[in-house]
Amino acid sequence: MKKLLLLALALPLSLAPVQARRVARASAAPAGTVSAADPRAAAAGVEILRAGGSATDAAIATMLALNVVEPQSSGIGGGSFWVTHAANGRLATIDAREAAPAAATGRWFYGPDGRPLSHGDAVPGGRSVGVPGALRGMALAHRSGGRLPWARLFQPAIRLAREGWIVSPRFAGTIPANGGHITAGTRALYTVGGRAVRTGDRLTNPAQAALLARIARLGPDSFYVGPQAVRLVQTVNNAARNPSRMTTGDLASYQAKARPPVCVPYRSYRICGMGPPSSGGITVMMILKQLERFDLHALGRNSPVAWHLFAESSRLAYADRDLYVGDPDYVRVPVAGLLDPAYLRERSALLSPDHALGSYQPGTPPGAPPRSRAPAQEVPGTTDLAVADGRGNVVEVTTTVEGVFGSGLSIDGTILNNELTDFDIVPVHGDFLVANRVEGGKRPRSSMAPTIVYNADGSVRLAIGAAGGPTIIAQIAKALVGVLDWNLSAQDAIGMGLIFAPGDTAVVEQGTEVDAMLPALRALGGRYVSAPLGLKANAVERVGGRWIGAADPRSEGVSMDTLGHVVTPPHFGGSAVRPPE
Template structure:
C-alpha cells in the first residue's frame, strides 16, 4: 500500500512547469565522445518519468533508498508490468540506452527472439496463404522468447547499487495488495481484449463480470512469481518450473500452438549492442541500434532536416511540418527496406548514416512541394533488400530516469500488441512480438531483411534516445510507445527541444504529423489538425485522426532534472523530493487507439 500512498503524495505535490528555455544556438562542430564528463551535482534530486503514477512511485522509492538510475528503472518496469499489463511486463522485451555519469554510453538488446524451430512461413495457414494479422496475433505462435528479465539482470550487473531483491518490493506490494483499474484500462480491455484466454480475463472479470473503473485488482500468481524471481534471480525464469510452465502455455495454446522449447528459453541472452549516434546542430543524438529500427530512423529524419532553419520557421509553421513529413517518408522507406536483426542480416548502419548519403536524400525535399513518389535510397555498399510491410500495434511503454550522480537511463519495453498474444502464465501477459516480423519472406526475388528465422529478433520501432549538449552533458532522455509512431514521436520531441526551444514537457505534448509513407495523419485535437489547409497548399494529402501516443522524458535544465510526461496518457514525472511535473490533460477522442 505504501506505493499507492506515495503515488498520491506525488500527485498532490504538483508544481508549476519550468519555463521554456532559450532557442538553440547555430550549428557548430561537436566533440566526438558521447559521454557526460560533468555529472549532475548532488543537490539535484533524481527524477523518474513513466506512464503510470504508481510505477513512478516505485522508481522514486528506489532512488530515495540510495538506488541508481538503473535500479529505479528496473523497479519502475516491474511495477508497470503489474499496473499496465496490457502494454508491458516480464512476458515481453525491452531496449535500454544508458549514460553512466562521467563514463560510457551503452545499450542493451533484450528484444524477444523466435524459437529455433521457427521458419520463414511461420504465419502461413494450411491453405498456403499468409494469415491476416488479427488471426496471427492470438495464441502461441506469435510469442517470442521473453527478454525483459534478462535485460534487467544485465543492466543491474553493471549499473545497479541496491540488492536485486529490493527492486521487486514495490511491484510485489502492488500485485499482492491490489491496484485500482483506471477508466482507460477498462475501456481498452473492452475494445481490445477479445482474444485473451479465460485465465487472463478472470483477473479483471471475476465471475465473468468486468470490474468497473476504480475497482481493486489483485494478482496473487504474479506476486508469487515476482517473489520467486526476487529470491532466485533471473535464471529461474528461463530454466526450471517457471520456464516449463511458459513453454507449456504456448505449446498447448487453444489457438496457434507454438514450437517453443525449454531450450529456447534456456539459451536466451540479452546482448550489448553498439549505440547509433549523430551530431545534430549543436547537439549529439544517440539511440538504439538494430534490431531496433527506431534509433536509426530517428537519426535519419533529423539529419535530413538539418539543412533547414526550423528554428526560424517555428513550431506553428506549416512549412516546418511539411519538411518533417517529407523527411519522415524518406527515412521510413529506408527503414522498411534495410533494417533487421544484425545477427541474421547485413544492416548497412554506417551507410544509412553517411553524411553524403543523407545529404542526397535531403536534397529530395522541397519546402514548397510534396514528393510525387517515395522510395528507399541506395546507400553505397548496402545490400539489396525488399520488404513486405508488417503490422505493428501499440502495446508498449517507455520510461526515463536520472539519479543524483548523473546516471541517465531510457528504456522502452513492450509485449507488442494490446494484451499481447492473449496468453498468460503465472499472472503475466505473454507477448505477440513475432508478428513484428514481415509475414512474406521473399519479395521480387530478394529475401526480406525482416523475415522470420529461428532465433532471430524481429525489427522494432522502439527508440529510447539520449540527447547531449555541446559540452557532452546529457540534455534529454526520451522514449515513447505507439508502434511505428514511436519513431515520429521521438523525432518530434527532439525537434521541439533543439529547434523550437521547448521544454521536454511541451515538446511531448505538441501535436504530431505522422507520415510514414504517402499521405499522413494530422493528430486530432491538436494544433496539427488545424494546419491541414495550409499543408494541403504545399501538396500534403493528410487526414485528421487520433493517434495512440505516449511519451516520457527527463531533461537537464536550470541546474536540475525536470520530467515530462504525455498529457495523452496517465503518466507523470516525479523526483525524490515529491516534486511532480504539472501535466494538463487534454481531451482525447474515446475512439483513439489505446496505449
C-alpha cells in the same frame, strides 16, 4: 488522475503532489527523477532512488510496477531496449528484444492451406510469442549499473500485485476495446466478483505476486530454466489457437545483448540511441539529419512549411528503414551507410519547402545489400520510462508486449507477448528475401527508440522515449525538433500534435494545432488525413542544473522526483484522441 496520484503516493514515499507543467525545485540538492506512464510505477522508481538505488535500479523497479498496473502494454513476458548514460560518461545500449524459437522458419505464420495468415489472425495464441527478453535485460543492466540487491527492486511491484491497485479509466476500457483475442484464463485475471473490472475497483493478482517473489528470491535465471520455463513452453505449445513449437532450450539459451550505440551530431547536439534490431534510433536520426539544412528555428512550430518538411523527411526515412533494417545477427544492415553524411545530404536534397516529392522510394546507401521492401505491420502498444539519479546516471527504457495484451495468453498472472508478429509474415517480395523475415532465433525489427541527447560539452541534455508502435519514431523526432529547434520544454514538445508519415499518406493528429494546418499542408502537396493517434511519451531533461520530468498529457503518466515534487501534465483535451496503449 487525482485518485491515482493519491494511491501512488500512499506507497512508502513522502511525496507531496504539485499540479504544474514544470516544477521549480525548492532545493539545489541533487534530486533523482522518474517519468513513467502510471503514477504507481513512477512512485516505485522514486522509492528505490530514495533507498539509495541507482537510475538502473529505479528503472527496473518502475518496469516491474508497470508490469502490474499496465499489463496490457509491457511486462516480464515481453522485451525491452535500454539506453544508459553512466556518471563516468559511458554510454551503453542493451537489446532485450524477444527472439523467435529455433524451430521458426520463413513460413512460421502460414496456415494449413499454405497461405500466409493475416496479421490479425497471426496474433492470438502461441505462435506469436517470442522468447521473453525483459528479465534478461534487467539482469544485464543490474550487473553493470545496479547498487541495491536484486530482490529489493521487486518489492514495490510485489506489494502492488499482492495488496491491489485501483483500476484507472484507461485500463478499465482496454479489455472491452481490445480484448477479443484474450483467453478465458487471462480474462479472469482482470475480474472482480465475477465481472470485468471497472474504474475504481481494487484489483489484486496473487499469481503474479508469487511469480515476482520467486524471481526476486531465486534470480532471473529461474524464469528461463526449470519449472517456470516448462510452464511457459507448455502454455504456448498447447495454445488453442496457433500453437507454437518453443522449447525449454529456446528459453535457457536466450541472452540479452550489449549492442553498440548509434549516434549522430545534430546542430550543436549529439543524439544517441538504439541500433538494430530496433529501427527506431536510425530512423529518428535520418529524419533529423535530412531536416538539418533547413532553418526550423526560424520557421517555428506554427509553420505549415516546417511540418510539411517533417512529413516529407519522415516518408523518406521510413522507406529506408522498411527496406534495410532487421536483426544484424541475421542480415547485413547498412547502419553506417544509412547515417552517412553524404547519403543523408543526397536524401535531403529531395526535400522542397514548396511542394511534396510525391513518390517516396528507398535510397541506396553505401554498403546496401539488394533487398525487397515489405510493408511494416506493427501495431500501437508498449510503454516507456526515463530515470535520472542524483549521481549523474541516466536511463531510458522502452519496453513492450507488442499489441494490447500481447498474444492474449498469460502465465502466472503475467501477459505473454505477441512480438513475433513484428516480423514480415511473407519472407519473399519479388526476387529478394526481406530483411525482417522470420528465422529461428532471430529478433524482429522494432520501432522502439529510447534516446539520449548530449550537449556540446558532453553533458546529458535530454532522455526521451515513446510508445505507440511505428508512431514512436515520429513522436521522438517531433519532440527533439521541439526541444532542440523550437526551444520548447520537453513537456511542451511531447504535448505538441504529431504528423505521422510512414508512407504516401500522412496522418495528422486530430484535434491538435497541426490539424488546423491541414488545408495549408494539402496545398503543398502530398496526401494527408486527419485521425486520432494513440501516443504516449516520457522524458527527463536537464534545465538550469536540475532534472525536470515530462510525461505525455494523452496518457496517465506523471513524473516524480526524490524531493517530493510530482508533475501531472494537464490532460490532453478533446474526445478525438483515444487512450494510447
